[in-house]
Amino acid sequence: EVQLVQSGAEVKKPGESLKISCQASGYTFSNYWIGWVRQMPGKGLEWMGIIYPGDSDSRYSPSFEGRVTISADKSITTAFLQWSSLKASDTAMYYCVRPRDCSATRLSVYCNGFDIWGQGTTVTVSS
Amino acid sequence: DIQLTQSPSFLSASVGDRVTITCRASQGISIYFAWYQQKQGKAPKLLIYAASMLQSGVPSRFTGSGSGTEFTLTISGLQPDDSATYYCQHLSNYPPWTFGQGTTVEI
Numbered sequence: 222e223v224q225l226v227q228s229g230a231e232v233k234k235p236g237e238s239l240k241i242s243c244q245a246s247g248y249t250f251s252n253y254w255i256g257w258v259r260q261m262p263g264k265g266l267e268w269m270g271i272i273y274p275g276d277s278d279s280r281y282s283p284s285f286e287g288r289v290t291i292s293a294d295k296s297i298t299t300a301f302l303q304w305s306s307l308k309a310s311d312t313a314m315y316y317c318v319r320p321r322d323c324s325a326t327r328l329s330v331y332c333n334g335f336d337i338w339g340q341g342t343t344v345t346v347s348s
Numbered sequence: 349d350i351q352l353t354q355s356p357s358f359l360s361a362s363v364g365d366r367v368t369i370t371c372r373a374s375q376g377i378s379i380y381f382a383w384y385q386q387k388q389g390k391a392p393k394l395l396i397y398a399a400s401m402l403q404s405g406v407p408s409r410f411t412g413s414g415s416g417t418e419f420t421l422t423i424s425g426l427q428p429d430d431s432a433t434y435y436c437q438h439l440s441n442y443p444p445w446t447f448g449q450g451t452t453v454e455i
Contacts, residue, residue: 266384266392266435266447282444283349316391320439332439334382334397341391 223247225255225317225339232345233307240303241342243317250298251275254323254332257291257302260341261313271320271330272300280330307346314341350374352436354448361426361455369421369451371436376416380440383412383421385432386450392435396421423453431455 228242245255256271270281274293281291293300300317317339320332351374361367371381379399384392394403396412399419409424423430436448 265450266386266437268437268443268445268447271443280443284444321394321397329441330439330443331378331380331441332445333380333401334394334403334437334439335384335392336394336397336403338391338393 223319223337225319225337227315227317227339227342230343230345232347234348235307235309235346237307237346238303238305239307239344240301241315241344243300243302243339245298245300245319248319250293251295254320254325254330255293255300256318256320256335257289257300258316258318258335259285259313260316269302269315273325274298274300278325307344309346309348311344312346314343316341349444350377350438350441350446352438352446352448354436354451356451357449358452358454361453363426363428363455365426366422366424367426367453368423369434369436369453371414371419371421371448373417373419373438377438378440379415380438381412381414381419382437382439383410384435384437385430386435387432395434426453426455428455 257269259267269285272279318335319337321336323332381399383396386392400412439445
């Protein structure tokens with residue numbers, strides 16, 4: 222069974238760093254893009270970025286570039302989302318996602334929807 | 349960036365009704381377009397990909413159509429289990445891959 226299992230809920234203070242994880246199983250991790258989606262409390266979905274574990278090619282939404290870092294470790298089939306300095310506005314549910322299938326050029330990536338979702342990781346940032 | 353405008357934001361319908369949700373793009377986009385269903389407290393679920401392809405396991409009462417700047421999700425024969433929020437998303441050209449703002453369906 223293909224699945225993404227995320228790390229548990231986190232409670233942090235502003236200014237702290239954080240790294241959450243998403244362990245993949247049931248498929249060849251290196252061969253699929255994997256990404257992250259944010260959902261702030263009571264709000265809609267926001268795509269943050271993706272990474273191709275095979276070569277660590279990563280693409281970010283301008284809204285999140287410079288604020289977060291997406292990485293992947295092929296040896297443990299795990300993707301990560303990290304912050305160096307959290308803000309209260311980072312309080313949200315974060316989902317890792319795997320697209321069905323994609324094609325990529327140097328400039329663009331084209332995918333057919335996110336068919337696999339992790340269970341979500343709640344991050345609360347409060348002083 | 350390509351903006352997606354979903355309408356309506358909310359709709360109330362009855363069991364058996366046929367409902368349509370529309371997503372308009374700020375510029376023409378390819379068929380790398382998806383629809384998701386999210387129930388309260390759960391992760392979203394992919395319903396439609398490539399604008400009109402039904403994801404495996406999704407009931408056939410869900411259909412997607414459209415191209416260019418207008419895409420639609422139609423639910424025919426609405427069921428109580430269809431109460432949820434529905435999102436559109438484009439996944440083409442240079443990221444970012446934006447989502448629509450969502451449509452809440454109340455039955």
